[in-house]
Amino acid sequence: MKVLVTGGAGYIGSHCVKVLLDKGYEVVVVDNLETGYKDAVDSKAKLYIGDIADESLMDRVFSENQVLGVIHFAAFSLVGESMTNPYKYYENNVAKTNRLLESMVKHNVKNIVFSSTAATYGEPEKTPIVETDRQLPTNVYGQTKLAMEQMISWYGKIYGINHVALRYFNVAGAIQDGSIGEAHNPETHLIPIILQVANGKREKLNVFGDDYQTKDGSCIRDYIHVLDLCDAHVLALEYLLNGNSSGVFNLGSGEGFSVFEMVEAARKITGHPIPLEIASRRAGDPAILIASSKKARQVLKWNPTRENIEVMIQDAWTWEKNKRY
Numbered sequence: 001m002k003v004l005v006t007g008g009a010g011y012i013g014s015h016c017v018k019v020l021l022d023k024g025y026e027v028v029v030v031d032n033l034e035t036g037y038k039d040a041v042d043s044k045a046k047l048y049i050g051d052i053a054d055e056s057l058m059d060r061v062f063s064e065n066q067v068l069g070v071i072h073f074a075a076f077s078l079v080g081e082s083m084t085n086p087y088k089y090y091e092n093n094v095a096k097t098n099r100l101l102e103s104m105v106k107h108n109v110k111n112i113v114f115s116s117t118a119a120t121y122g123e124p125e126k127t128p129i130v131e132t133d134r135q136l137p138t139n140v141y142g143q144t145k146l147a148m149e150q151m152i153s154w155y156g157k158i159y160g161i162n163h164v165a166l167r168y169f170n171v172a173g174a175i176q177d178g179s180i181g182e183a184h185n186p187e188t189h190l191i192p193i194i195l196q197v198a199n200g201k202r203e204k205l206n207v208f209g210d211d212y213q214t215k216d217g218s219c220i221r222d223y224i225h226v227l228d229l230c231d232a233h234v235l236a237l238e239y240l241l242n243g244n245s246s247g248v249f250n251l252g253s254g255e256g257f258s259v260f261e262m263v264e265a266a267r268k269i270t271g272h273p274i275p276l277e278i279a280s281r282r283a284g285d286p287a288i289l290i291a292s293s294k295k296a297r298q299v300l301k302w303n304p305t306r307e308n309i310e311v312m313i314q315d316a317w318t319w320e321k322n323k324r325y
Helices: 011-022 055-064 079-084 086-106 140-159 190-198 226-241 259-270 294-299 309-321
Strands: 002-006 026-031 046-049 067-072 111-115 162-168 170-172 205-208 220-225 247-251 256-258 276-279
Touching: 002 011, 011 026, 011 067, 011 226, 026 055, 046 055, 055 086, 067 086, 067 226, 079 086, 079 140, 086 140, 111 140, 111 226, 140 162, 162 226, 170 190, 170 226, 170 309, 190 205, 190 259, 190 309, 205 259, 220 226, 220 309, 226 247, 247 294, 256 259, 259 309
Parallel strands: 002 026, 002 067, 026 046, 067 111, 111 162, 162 247, 170 220, 205 276
Antiparallel strands: 220 256
């Protein structure tokens, strides 16, 4: 069975391609390589370099491959950038997803798993967050992801596209052999930046705010290992292929770690002092984001096995020391 992975040359997408291949699926990847890397795509996958908004390309992809399901990762995801360039995020995330859905309708592809985000909740009213909680994004990135969720839902109602939206929190780690991992340019995610300091690529870590209403003043986030995340995407696809109804699921550990706690864990693993400096808060950053993934564990039978934060940092550190791209 063939699965289309959009954004399959990116950090999470490339790991998902490997997980799908290991589970016996045939994988087709569409990626314009604007933020992804060709070398990250497993050679056993069929790669089309191009944009999901290119109708002729998607006609070719769907005509040449009997795709039964789509896993949609292709999107921009930098919170800070979304607040300075909203057009880029609405155009890329919302408009291009609309084009992808139109191509799916045209070629009668009925199943999509959508990579959503906890940012759709905004500043949570309570912790941990559950799927039925209010969605009120505090940044443009989260707003575009919410718009994508809503649009996919309407295409489900109108055209019968079965869908699962997975709202997840901070993704970390890498495949254990260090062959692929997290590589953004510029890098804005906490763990890789911490490890770049440890690896001598940065002088220090900037901590954006130490005056939040949290246990140590720094932001608290729920972290999930990239391979556990990919397992959930495959389970969600199989859930749809087995004829189950569309749904929304949080993915997370249910436990939060502060920025300062992450730094201390990285110091332990790398043996590096990792100097830091307090900087101003970033616009749109909630103080605490922790998920309840009870629904995913019960309904999708998701059983994450890499929830230890030190395991995530160790795997990311292996990648950081052996980066290939």
